[in-house]
Amino acid sequence: MSLVSFWFFVFLAVSLTVYYIIPGKCQWVMLLAISLSFYALAGTPWTAVYLFLTVAAIWAGSNYIDRIRGNSGKAKAVLIVCLIVALAPLVVLKYSNFFLSSAKMVCGIFGGGQSIKMVNFVASLGVSFYTLQAVGYLVDVYWGTSKPQKSIWKTALFVCYFPQMISGPISRYHQLEDQLYAPHKFEYQRVCFGLQRILIGLIKKLVVAENIAVYANDIFDESANYSGLFLCIGLAVYVIQLYMDFSGCMDIVLGASECFGVYLPENFDRPFHSRSIQEFWKRWHITLGQWLQDYIMYPILRSKLWKKMTKSLKASLGKKVSKSVPTYLAMMILWFYMGLWHGGAWHFVAEGIWFGAVIIVGQLLDNLFKKWKAFFHIDSEGKWWHGFQSARTAVIYAVGVLFFRASTVGRAVHYVKACLMPASFMPGVFIGQLRTFLAPLDFYDFLKSGISVTLGMAVLAVLFVFQAKGHSVYEWLASRNIVVRWAILYFLLFFVILFGMYGPEYDAAQFIYGGF
Amino acid sequence: MKNLWKAVLFSAGFLVALVVVSYILRPYSGSASRKNLCGFYAEEDQSLDVVFVGASSCFAYWEAPEAWKKYGFTSYDFATGTMPPQMLKYCLKEIRKTQSPKLYVIDLRPFAAAEEGYYLDKSVMSMDHDVPLRNVCDNFKYSLNRFQMIQECVPDEYDKIPYYIDIIKYHTEWYRLLDLQSLKFGLNSSHDSLKGFRLNVDVAPVRYKDFSKVKKGVQMSERLDKILYDLLDYCKDEGLQPLFLVNAYCQTRAEKKMYNYISQVLEKYGYDFLNTNDYFEEIGLDPETDFYDRSHVNVFGADKYTEFVGNYLMEHYSFEDKRGQEKYAQWDRDYEVWKQEADEVKAGILELLETKRES
Numbered sequence: 001m002s003l004v005s006f007w008f009f010v011f012l013a014v015s016l017t018v019y020y021i022i023p024g025k026c027q028w029v030m031l032l033a034i035s036l037s038f039y040a041l042a043g044t045p046w047t048a049v050y051l052f053l054t055v056a057a058i059w060a061g062s063n064y065i066d067r068i069r070g071n072s073g074k075a076k077a078v079l080i081v082c083l084i085v086a087l088a089p090l091v092v093l094k095y096s097n098f099f100l101s102s103a104k105m106v107c108g109i110f111g112g113g114q115s116i117k118m119v120n121f122v123a124s125l126g127v128s129f130y131t132l133q134a135v136g137y138l139v140d141v142y143w144g145t146s147k148p149q150k151s152i153w154k155t156a157l158f159v160c161y162f163p164q165m166i167s168g169p170i171s172r173y174h175q176l177e178d179q180l181y182a183p184h185k186f187e188y189q190r191v192c193f194g195l196q197r198i199l200i201g202l203i204k205k206l207v208v209a210e211n212i213a214v215y216a217n218d219i220f221d222e223s224a225n226y227s228g229l230f231l232c233i234g235l236a237v238y239v240i241q242l243y244m245d246f247s248g249c250m251d252i253v254l255g256a257s258e259c260f261g262v263y264l265p266e267n268f269d270r271p272f273h274s275r276s277i278q279e280f281w282k283r284w285h286i287t288l289g290q291w292l293q294d295y296i297m298y299p300i301l302r303s304k305l306w307k308k309m310t311k312s313l314k315a316s317l318g319k320k321v322s323k324s325v326p327t328y329l330a331m332m333i334l335w336f337y338m339g340l341w342h343g344g345a346w347h348f349v350a351e352g353i354w355f356g357a358v359i360i361v362g363q364l365l366d367n368l369f370k371k372w373k374a375f376f377h378i379d380s381e382g383k384w385w386h387g388f389q390s391a392r393t394a395v396i397y398a399v400g401v402l403f404f405r406a407s408t409v410g411r412a413v414h415y416v417k418a419c420l421m422p423a424s425f426m427p428g429v430f431i432g433q434l435r436t437f438l439a440p441l442d443f444y445d446f447l448k449s450g451i452s453v454t455l456g457m458a459v460l461a462v463l464f465v466f467q468a469k470g471h472s473v474y475e476w477l478a479s480r481n482i483v484v485r486w487a488i489l490y491f492l493l494f495f496v497i498l499f500g501m502y503g504p505e506y507d508a509a510q511f512i513y514g515g516f
Numbered sequence: 517m518k519n520l521w522k523a524v525l526f527s528a529g530f531l532v533a534l535v536v537v538s539y540i541l542r543p544y545s546g547s548a549s550r551k552n553l554c555g556f557y558a559e560e561d562q563s564l565d566v567v568f569v570g571a572s573s574c575f576a577y578w579e580a581p582e583a584w585k586k587y588g589f590t591s592y593d594f595a596t597g598t599m600p601p602q603m604l605k606y607c608l609k610e611i612r613k614t615q616s617p618k619l620y621v622i623d624l625r626p627f628a629a630a631e632e633g634y635y636l637d638k639s640v641m642s643m644d645h646d647v648p649l650r651n652v653c654d655n656f657k658y659s660l661n662r663f664q665m666i667q668e669c670v671p672d673e674y675d676k677i678p679y680y681i682d683i684i685k686y687h688t689e690w691y692r693l694l695d696l697q698s699l700k701f702g703l704n705s706s707h708d709s710l711k712g713f714r715l716n717v718d719v720a721p722v723r724y725k726d727f728s729k730v731k732k733g734v735q736m737s738e739r740l741d742k743i744l745y746d747l748l749d750y751c752k753d754e755g756l757q758p759l760f761l762v763n764a765y766c767q768t769r770a771e772k773k774m775y776n777y778i779s780q781v782l783e784k785y786g787y788d789f790l791n792t793n794d795y796f797e798e799i800g801l802d803p804e805t806d807f808y809d810r811s812h813v814n815v816f817g818a819d820k821y822t823e824f825v826g827n828y829l830m831e832h833y834s835f836e837d838k839r840g841q842e843k844y845a846q847w848d849r850d851y852e853v854w855k856q857e858a859d860e861v862k863a864g865i866l867e868l869l870e871t872k873r874e875s
Contacts, residue, residue: 006677188519498690504678
């Protein structure tokens with residue numbers, strides 16, 4: 001059951017009705033039942049065994065750690081054991097083939113590895129998301145920043161709360177504990193806001209992302225036929241598709257959760273407004289970035305090994321190097337995992353390394369950039385400079401995304417090379433490639449998609465303007481008189497129904513980030 | 517409570533708008549099935565004496581306006597292209613919502629078309645194919661009957677949601693909202709002066725074989741048998757008066773045997789049966805000029821067929837002559853439209869015949 005399927009909305013309507021009919025103290029139990037039903041309907045039900053394994057590990061681990069808090073050595077040992085159990089499904093299901101193929105590649109260099117065979121495991125639905133959430137909770141309890149949840153069922157609800165299960169966001173226990181288990185009275189406006197947010201998500205996903213996906217796929221699948229400007233446009237189209245797909249998915253998830261009275265953390269904050277790639281990753285998939293920082297980078301920096309390294313570097317190379325080198329190393333580990341989290345393949349790893357490298361180089365050259373800016377009298381706060389920085393950030397992000405989209409590192413590199421062929425930027429070449437691209441397309445389908453995307457972007461542009469000014473479009477809408485409000489809502493509803501790409505001829509069921 | 521009413525009102529408004537938009541987006545493009553069924557919905561309630569129910573073998577044969585002119589009873593072709601036989605019962609139910617005709621003329625050709633091995637040609641689709649199913653579903657108004665029909669008649673392996681809510685399939689055709697012709701179908705109802713008959717400027721010689729001497733009956737497949745009995749039980753339970761009819765075409769020996777079998781079943785129920793293939797010569801059909809393919813007559817053939825069946829109906833059933841009644845004045849106006857269009861089509865066919873003879 002996809003988040004944009006007819007049955008999801010039936011499921012949501014039935015769930016909400018039951019949720020608000022039953023007594024408040026039973027609501028969390030109902031939420032757990034709804035979440036487990038969703039898991040059974042959306043994924044392969046028997047893979048729930050992995051989910052239960054993770055839940056059991058973190059529930060038992062967190063409570064035991066709390067009981068033996070005085071004995072730090074034992075608590076650490078329990079933490080490690082529980083982390084291994086909780087992470088095992090993710091590592092085995094998702095990364096077995098990555099490790100095996102890497103081993104085969106290495107053995108191949110020495111003429112061996114023929115006997116290494118790939119395995120075929122069925123991954124548990126949302127395993128990349130719920131595992132990180134579960135691990136975060138366990139570590140928080142170990143650090144003493146969260147109290148352990150005594151009930152295994154409540155722990156289970158935290159891990160498998162259905163709106164966030166497939167594509168995140170990756171919530172922290174302290175963000176949800178007061179909301180998930182508390183009774184919620186039906187609040188008309190809250191439910192309205194939630195449903196309106198779902199509507200915006202549907203515009204992003206079905207009207208924009210799905211309509212342009214056809215063309216982005218065409219360009220990527222046939223990238224050998226194109227070069228230069230045409231490939232650059234193809235990449236830009238894919239970046240828009242990815243943003244609309246993922247942020248649309250988040251709007252549906254957060255909107256659905258809001259209907260139940262549970263506010264999940266935001267995952268996007270106008271990322272293309274960022275001035276640097278570092279800022280970009282604080283605005284794009286926010287909860288993953290924060291998680292990696294809090295549970296990978298900072299613990300590494302605080303570790304004994306790193307402290308030792310800092311000390312020895314300080315003695316041999318000075319204070320500045322001793323501060324930066326361990327930080328950069330920790331950052332590279334973070335970005336390595338960031339890439340690997342997206343999938344068990346080297347092109348995902350390359351994506352992470354690209355972003356890590358850009359950030360580190362940016363920091364290394366920061367002083368030089370400052371000098372240049374002073375030399376050219378550039379106003380750092382000026383609109384044009386901000387615009388230039390945002391464009392530069394978008395280009396850097398697009399290059400990274402290329403590694404995400406391409407099936408191998410080689411193909412991504414080939415794409416970049418083809419993009420940079422100067423001759424291909426000639427108008428004649430571009431027009432020739434445009435003709436090749438348009439030749440197999442049905443003109444009316446192309447026109448219809450073009451109109452749909454243009455109208456969709458126009459509707460979303462209004463929304464972005466509201467966001468940029470710090471206003472809530474939902475509150476603005478609620479303050480209009482009923483005729484205007486309903487007219488706008490009817491327009492948006494029919495806009496999705498008419499211009500969205502769904503139905504028997506399309507498979508819009510999968511979100512790009514739903515595969516993790 | 518106030519908010520609840522607001523939500524109910526908003527949802528109701530949305531549903532009404534969704535239904536209207538859905539009707540407009542349904543494929544029109546001059547399709548016979550859409551014109552016929554929307555035309556039926558536009559007929560005044562309780563105004564029809566006879567309704568022909570079935571496939572193209574109805575709307576290419578029975579000239580309701582001509583019958584009106586000649587006999588004075590009102591009739592309509594409630595027919596869609598390649599109608600699957602399992603949907604006949606639901607068509608009767610749909611008709612009965614607004615009409616109580618004295619006689620239901622039920623076309624038996626959908627059974628022949630559906631029976632495995634009896635397809636008229638390779639291009640004819642099976643009874644479970646999307647197109648024939650949608651020819652009916654996507655032209656019915658939204659109702660419980662439509663819902664039940666889809667539930668029962670559309671194979672379970674299909675995704676039925678786009679059948680129940682057809683805008684899921686047709687939403688990409690949003691440009692129809694800008695087309696005046698499509699907007700006319702906003703209530704799934706549009707007056708049809710031809711009363712369900714569809715004219716076709718075409719002619720093709722066919723090879724007719726007389727199997728009227730074949731008396732043996734061969735049972736149909738179990739599934740079709742069940743559909744037939746289900747239909748007959750429905751007619752019996754509801755006290756309907758049906759006439760089961762086979763229109764004249766180039767039937768095969770196997771089809772003739774199947775019709776013989778059906779006639780034996782009908783006899784048990786006491787229902788009338790007429791296979792007009794047995795009266796090919798009496799009808800006066802000319803295989804050289806009266807057909808446009810082996811399964812359908814053209815307007816010249818339809819003229820002869822309508823006269824033959826019309827006389828049969830007048831002989832076996834009694835209908836009030838409504839000509840001249842003010843309530844039915846529209847039928848006279850419709851006849852004029854029909855006459856003009858039929859004459860144009862006849863002229864076109866004659867021209868075609870002339871060209872074919874010359875070449």
